[in-house]
Amino acid sequence: MSPVFRHGRLRLYLLKLLEESPRHGYEVIRLLQDRFLGVYSPSPGTIYPRLARLEEEGLVTHEVRDGKKVFTLTDKGRAELNARLDELAELEQEIADSVRDIAREVKEDVRETVRALRDELTRVARDIRRGEAAGRTAGRSEPRAEERRGPRRLFPPITVAWGRPPQELLDEGEQWAREWLRIWDQFWSGFGGTGAGGTREARDDRRAEYDAELGRMLADFVARIRREAAQAELDENTLTYCREALDDVAERIREALRG
Amino acid sequence: MQRWTIERPDRLTFGPVTELTVRIVAGRLAVLASDGPPMLEVSEVGPAPLTVTHDDGRLSVGHGDPTLKGVLGWLRPDRRSATLTLTAPRDCPVQVGVVSASAVLAGFENRTRVRSVSGDIVLDGVSGEISTETVSGTVESRALAGDLSFTSVAGELTVADGTPRRLRADTVAARITADLVLTPTGHVTVTSISGPVVVRLPADVDTDVVLRSSIGSITTGFGDLRCDGHPGARSVSGRLGGGMASVEVTTVSGDVTLLRGEPRPGGEES
Numbered sequence: 001m002s003p004v005f006r007h008g009r010l011r012l013y014l015l016k017l018l019e020e021s022p023r024h025g026y027e028v029i030r031l032l033q034d035r036f037l038g039v040y041s042p043s044p045g046t047i048y049p050r051l052a053r054l055e056e057e058g059l060v061t062h063e064v065r066d067g068k069k070v071f072t073l074t075d076k077g078r079a080e081l082n083a084r085l086d087e088l089a090e091l092e093q094e095i096a097d098s099v100r101d102i103a104r105e106v107k108e109d110v111r112e113t114v115r116a117l118r119d120e121l122t123r124v125a126r127d128i129r130r131g132e133a134a135g136r137t138a139g140r141s142e143p144r145a146e147e148r149r150g151p152r153r154l155f156p157p158i159t160v161a162w163g164r165p166p167q168e169l170l171d172e173g174e175q176w177a178r179e180w181l182r183i184w185d186q187f188w189s190g191f192g193g194t195g196a197g198g199t200r201e202a203r204d205d206r207r208a209e210y211d212a213e214l215g216r217m218l219a220d221f222v223a224r225i226r227r228e229a230a231q232a233e234l235d236e237n238t239l240t241y242c243r244e245a246l247d248d249v250a251e252r253i254r255e256a257l258r259g
Numbered sequence: 260m261q262r263w264t265i266e267r268p269d270r271l272t273f274g275p276v277t278e279l280t281v282r283i284v285a286g287r288l289a290v291l292a293s294d295g296p297p298m299l300e301v302s303e304v305g306p307a308p309l310t311v312t313h314d315d316g317r318l319s320v321g322h323g324d325p326t327l328k329g330v331l332g333w334l335r336p337d338r339r340s341a342t343l344t345l346t347a348p349r350d351c352p353v354q355v356g357v358v359s360a361s362a363v364l365a366g367f368e369n370r371t372r373v374r375s376v377s378g379d380i381v382l383d384g385v386s387g388e389i390s391t392e393t394v395s396g397t398v399e400s401r402a403l404a405g406d407l408s409f410t411s412v413a414g415e416l417t418v419a420d421g422t423p424r425r426l427r428a429d430t431v432a433a434r435i436t437a438d439l440v441l442t443p444t445g446h447v448t449v450t451s452i453s454g455p456v457v458v459r460l461p462a463d464v465d466t467d468v469v470l471r472s473s474i475g476s477i478t479t480g481f482g483d484l485r486c487d488g489h490p491g492a493r494s495v496s497g498r499l500g501g502g503m504a505s506v507e508v509t510t511v512s513g514d515v516t517l518l519r520g521e522p523r524p525g526g527e528e529s
Contacts, residue, residue: 034294096270096300100344103289107363110383114399114417118436121457125516128478218444222503 260314277316284339292349292366303342445504459518465500480519
């Protein structure tokens with residue numbers, strides 16, 4: 001993505017971003033990432049020295065708010081930006097082109113991932129079936145797929161990360177579930193009646209909201225019990241008691257669900 | 260309300276967009292989430308013009324008929340083709356309808372709906388509520404999360420690296436391939452008449468599993484599932500790990516394969 005910013009164009013784009021509104025350095029970096037859909041990620045080591053240089057030249061000025069430097073465009077900076085409007089239009093065109101490139105890249109990349117996955121799973125499935133057939137003829141019924149598999153990746157690399165690093169998406173259970181439920185809650189609470197459907201859709205929305213809440217309660221419950229069980233000594237008596245308690249609770253919940 | 264009629268390649272930038280609807284007949288469509296200004300770039304259009312309206316945050320881009328009356332309604336003998344690239348905020352609900360055009364969508368987090376007759380659909384990094392309906396177009400997806408629903412007659416469906424809270428996939432004759440990590444109360448339901456179904460779950464998954472097929476074969480890489488084999492209704496079922504989630508696959512003649520992947524990255528605790 002670097003060709004977009006040849007010949008001092010990053011400087012021009014920084015001026016443009018600061019003209020829109022005063023911003024701090026981190027915000028500028030994030031905006032650049034967003035505008036390039038995460039494909040171009042400038043490092044703080046690129047951006048902060050550039051902002052400092054712009055300030056030396058008197059194009060921007062900064063004040064410290066909450067311990068952060070907030071940069072503002074000066075009149076001199078605005079003059080330079082106005083003098084280079086043609087170039088800015090050209091730059092925005094190139095950015096649009098790069099968005100189109102990103103779209104193409106996403107498509108090819110997803111298709112490649114999908115093709116690889118399909119091939120891999122087809123091969124593994126075939127190996128298992130062969131293993132089973134071989135097992136039957138040899139008088140064994142255990143599938144032997146595990147040792148037959150060749151080296152492979154669990155997840156193909158995600159080259160375009162949509163705002164979040166992929167490892168965060170794959171983060172461990174509890175934290176992940178919470179994160180997801182948060183997104184889910186936000187989604188349902190932030191979603192008004194946009195469809196043309198009216199009451200039926202609204203009812204469906206509420207149902208899904210309740211359903212999400214129930215799912216969240218269950219997930220929280222399991223996470224809590226597991227955490228506590230990890231610190232306790234489990235034996236057969238405790239287990240029997242837990243089973244009875246769970247059956248009891250399940251019955252009460254079932255009654256409530258039946259209304 | 261602003262309104263544009265686009266007859267040649269052009270580029271528009273919009274104010275705030277809170278809802279996006281795109282309907283095109285033929286051509287290529289890409290819709291990407293971005294925190295930059297919402298933008299439409301039209302690289303090719305014709306012979307029929309494209310209508311764009313922006314009304315109180317609702318952006319619609321499309322060929323003709325602006326009401327939502329289903330995809331088949333606007334199958335007409337003319338060739339209405341366009342190549343479009345759109346960007347919109349990631350929290351914006353998106354509806355896309357295409358007839359034969361291909362559609363790429365990436366990065367959205369709200370409600371995303373895609374309908375296609377024969378156009379292929381590619382989804383990347385989409386979360387929230389996602390639904391796709393297609394007759395014969397393929398659906399290829401990567402890194403989806405949330406509430407996923409896929410309906411297809413003959414279009415192949417692939418879910419790579421999916422983390423569904425709920426996944427519902429229905430097909431008549433298409434192959435379904437899904438590589439999944441389940442959420443704690445994840446719910447996966449796959450039904451197929453004649454299309455083969457292949458699902459891969461992590462080795463340390465916590466889920467109840469039911470695989471049924473009338474005449475298709477059932478194969479599993481998890482050794483600890485119970486087989487009930489009587490002709491006409493064979494099934495394999497059981498509990499893997501703690502069993503909070505649920506996975507159900509039902510076919511008539513399609514083969515069912517449940518594969519055991521590697522343990523989840525990040526380990527046991529969930």
